[in-house]
Amino acid sequence: MNRKNQITIENMPTLPYAIEEAVNRLRVNMSFLGEDVKKIMVISTMPDEGKSFVAMQLWRQMAETGVDSILVDADMRKSVMVDKYGLKKEDGSKILGSSYYLANDIKLEEAVLHTQYEHGDILPNNDNVVNPSILLENHKFEEMLDQLAANYRYVFVDAPPLNLVSDGERIGSLCDGAVLVVRGNATPKNIVKNSALQLERAGCPLLGVVLNRVKGAGGGYYYKQYGGYYGKSYGYGKGYGYGYGYYGDKK
Numbered sequence: 305m306n307r308k309n310q311i312t313i314e315n316m317p318t319l320p321y322a323i324e325e326a327v328n329r330l331r332v333n334m335s336f337l338g339e340d341v342k343k344i345m346v347i348s349t350m351p352d353e354g355k356s357f358v359a360m361q362l363w364r365q366m367a368e369t370g371v372d373s374i375l376v377d378a379d380m381r382k383s384v385m386v387d388k389y390g391l392k393k394e395d396g397s398k399i400l401g402s403s404y405y406l407a408n409d410i411k412l413e414e415a416v417l418h419t420q421y422e423h424g425d426i427l428p429n430n431d432n433v434v435n436p437s438i439l440l441e442n443h444k445f446e447e448m449l450d451q452l453a454a455n456y457r458y459v460f461v462d463a464p465p466l467n468l469v470s471d472g473e474r475i476g477s478l479c480d481g482a483v484l485v486v487r488g489n490a491t492p493k494n495i496v497k498n499s500a501l502q503l504e505r506a507g508c509p510l511l512g513v514v515l516n517r518v519k520g521a522g523g524g525y526y527y528k529q530y531g532g533y534y535g536k537s538y539g540y541g542k543g544y545g546y547g548y549g550y551y552g553d554k555k
């Protein structure tokens with residue numbers, strides 16, 4: 305293994321049981337989607353709904369259960385992954401990342417990082433760029449996803465929000481399906497519906513909807529509050545619903 309690209313994710317949060325369980329259910333459901341579903345985009349309508357959170361936790365659990373998985377950061381405008389999760393290369397060198405890989409002539413192996421999870425690799429973005437559409441439109445992005453899909457069982461793609469630019473649609477058109485994250489009590493239903501339509505237009509099957517950041521009345525977390533959403537599809541396509549709660553202090 306290439307020790308040079310060994311990193312430690314220093315700030316991986318420990319989730320409360322109910323949330324860990326909800327992620328677990330989502331992970332198990334993934335395996336029912338069949339072996340053709342490998343490239344999975346995690347998307348939402350707006351910023352801050354929890355795409356990166358869901359993508360990261362799903363990837364982490366998948367890797368922990370021994371399934372080769374890679375998390376690709378495709379939010380190249382506003383990624384905070386490296387700082388927020390405390391990604392540090394063991395040799396102290398700079399993390400190159402996804403946008404660097406796409407814009408420069410380096411091998412994918414030079415950019416992919418190995419983490420403390422034996423089966424979990426990661427390709428974060430470390431240089432936010434003003435106009436990543438050019439990078440995403442380039443065939444190199446498509447080839448990168450295909451190359452990764454050939455090497456890992458799952459490629460989880462942490463995407464930018466759908467409402468801003470067409471990046472999400474472009475990424476979705478290259479993936480086998482999408483998990484749509486919806487922030488509980490925040491994202492209006494018609495807007496969520498519109499996102500589902502956008503995915504459909506992009507030819508990206510909606511695999512499921514995650515109701516995230518649901519806050520319980522008591523300020524704690526709330527298993528009961530979101531329990532009712534399990535197994536429902538919200539009426540979008542053939543997807544199925546999931547529930548998540550909220551852990552930690554509300555910002």
Ligand SMILES: Nc1ncnc2c1ncn2[C@@H]1O[C@H](COP(=O)(O)OP(=O)(O)O)[C@@H](O)[C@H]1O
Binds near residue numbers: 350352353516
């Ligand atoms: N279920 C959750 N429990 C606790 N914190 C969460 C949850 N989902 C998201 N967050 C937090 O909310 C903020 C926004 O989430 P993030 O995943 O960055 O959103 P997005 O990628 O959609 O912009 C982050 O600080 C994240 O850690």
Ligand SMILES: [Mg+2]
Binds near residue numbers: 355356357379462463
């Ligand atoms: Mg994000």
